[in-house]
Amino acid sequence: MEMKELISYIAKALVDHPEAVEVSEVAGEQTSVIELKVAKDDLGKVIGKQGRTARAMRTILSAASTKIRKRANLEIIE
Numbered sequence: 001m002e003m004k005e006l007i008s009y010i011a012k013a014l015v016d017h018p019e020a021v022e023v024s025e026v027a028g029e030q031t032s033v034i035e036l037k038v039a040k041d042d043l044g045k046v047i048g049k050q051g052r053t054a055r056a057m058r059t060i061l062s063a064a065s066t067k068i069r070k071r072a073n074l075e076i077i078e
Contacts, residue, residue: 003072006064007034010057015042031071034061038076046076 004025012018020039025032038046047054058074065072 003032003034003061003065007036007057007061007074010060011036011038011046014045014053015039016045017042031073032065033073033075035075035077040078043076043078 004023008021008023011021011023015021015038017039020037020042022037024035024037026035036046045053046057048056054074054076061072061074
């Protein structure tokens with residue numbers, strides 16, 4: 001599974017408006033940046049209390065990217 005698809009799958013499961021979820025990837029040589037956009041009223045659900053949900057998504061992304069030996073960062077865009 002591609003990193004972009006993984007984040008999209010997780011985000012769509014969390015939000016009320018899954019059709020508004022947009023995931024894009026900016027690929028570099030060593031590192032990829034995964035950008036996540038959600039509906040404005042779903043932003044809190046993706047970030048979670050004290051950023052716990054966002055941190056958990058970053059941890060999953062980090063573990064998955066380690067497996068393919070490439071770094072990936074998650075950016076949540078408002």
